[in-house]
Amino acid sequence: MQRRATMPCPSPLTQARLVRYPMGMSIRIATWNINSVRLREETVLRFLREAGPDVLCLQETKSPDAAFPHDGFDAAGYTHRHVRGEKGYNGVAILSRLPLEPLTHRDFCGKGDCRHIAASVGGMTVHNFYVPAGGDVPDREANDKFGHKLDFLDEMRDWFGPDGNAPGGPSVLVGDLNIAPQEHDVWSHKQLLKVVSHTPIEVEALEAVRASRDWIDTAREITPADEKLYSWWSYRSKDWSAADKGRRLDHIWITPDLRGALRSCDTHRDVRGWEKPSDHAPVVATLDV
DNA sequence: ATGGCCGCCCTAGGCGGA
Numbered sequence: 001m002q003r004r005a006t007m008p009c010p011s012p013l014t015q016a017r018l019v020r021y022p023m024g025m026s027i028r029i030a031t032w033n034i035n036s037v038r039l040r041e042e043t044v045l046r047f048l049r050e051a052g053p054d055v056l057c058l059q060e061t062k063s064p065d066a067a068f069p070h071d072g073f074d075a076a077g078y079t080h081r082h083v084r085g086e087k088g089y090n091g092v093a094i095l096s097r098l099p100l101e102p103l104t105h106r107d108f109c110g111k112g113d114c115r116h117i118a119a120s121v122g123g124m125t126v127h128n129f130y131v132p133a134g135g136d137v138p139d140r141e142a143n144d145k146f147g148h149k150l151d152f153l154d155e156m157r158d159w160f161g162p163d164g165n166a167p168g169g170p171s172v173l174v175g176d177l178n179i180a181p182q183e184h185d186v187w188s189h190k191q192l193l194k195v196v197s198h199t200p201i202e203v204e205a206l207e208a209v210r211a212s213r214d215w216i217d218t219a220r221e222i223t224p225a226d227e228k229l230y231s232w233w234s235y236r237s238k239d240w241s242a243a244d245k246g247r248r249l250d251h252i253w254i255t256p257d258l259r260g261a262l263r264s265c266d267t268h269r270d271v272r273g274w275e276k277p278s279d280h281a282p283v284v285a286t287l288d289v
Numbered sequence: 290a291t292g293g294c295c296g297c298c299c300t301a302g303g304c305g306g307a
Binding site for chain 2 (some may be wrong): 035036039060062083087088089133135136145178191195196197232234235236237238247249279
């Protein structure tokens with residue numbers, strides 16, 4: 001956390017919608033699919049040292065809560081944590097160096113898996129999601145995993161919508177949403193139209209989630225839509241960076257009342273090139289609240 | 290255009306990832 005040097009000067013139109021805090025401060029929120037937090041504890045600690053986010057939301061921790069590596073994060077100053085994991089698969093966690101108040105999670109699709117966790121931090125509700133990948137075949141009749149993905153997205157839409165009971169107020173929705181919605185969120189729009197993560201039916205379902213609270217896609221608020229933007233590169237590419245066949249699967253969304261607070265959203269692509277990396281790179285947004 | 294790699298689990302091939 002650092003003090004803001006200069007106050008923003010919002011237009012009268014947006015001023016009324018801004019959330020006001022007694023002291024201006026800058027909150028940096030990161031999301032990262034870590035693909036095993038125990039295997040990559042040192043990698044997470046390095047990222048915390050070098051990037052210094054205030055809040056880090058992890059997905060695919062693949063660790064039961066009893067085995068979560070708490071000590072290293074304590075020592076690094078991330079003493080406020082809310083974790084929800086299971087053995088082998090899935091798992092989400094929120095680490096924070098700001099005080100954090102755990103909120104109740106929702107068991108999407110009633111499967112008892114660990115794909116959502118929420119907390120209140122810095123006056124905002126933070127939702128951390130790991131949306132199902134959806135398997136290989138983009139057809140719910142032929143592939144139960146794809147059906148699960150679509151059902152999960154529909155439930156998100158309804159929960160955040162006017163008839164749902166998701167918490168209100170200024171909110172941040174982050175995570176591995178496993179969908180690259182826009183043309184330039186993938187290396188080849190044409191070649192990926194029938195590939196799970198970029199099919200029109202998934203993109204439409206994700207757009208309905210976004211519209212449920214008029215969520216703002218912070219990365220595309222900062223980076224123009226005609227610029228390529230990825231957060232994931234397959235392990236199967238020999239030279240992932242040169243081939244650069246990436247997809248933008250990891251997202252940070254904010255509610256409209258935080259629009260005026262958004263300062264930056266960056267993908268830490270270099271982290272994908274570290275030793276024994278996750279196949280996802282962290283994404284970090286800065287909010288002056 | 291395709292095949293290509295990871296990490297997990299009651300250690301070894303199967304599952305899930307995307």
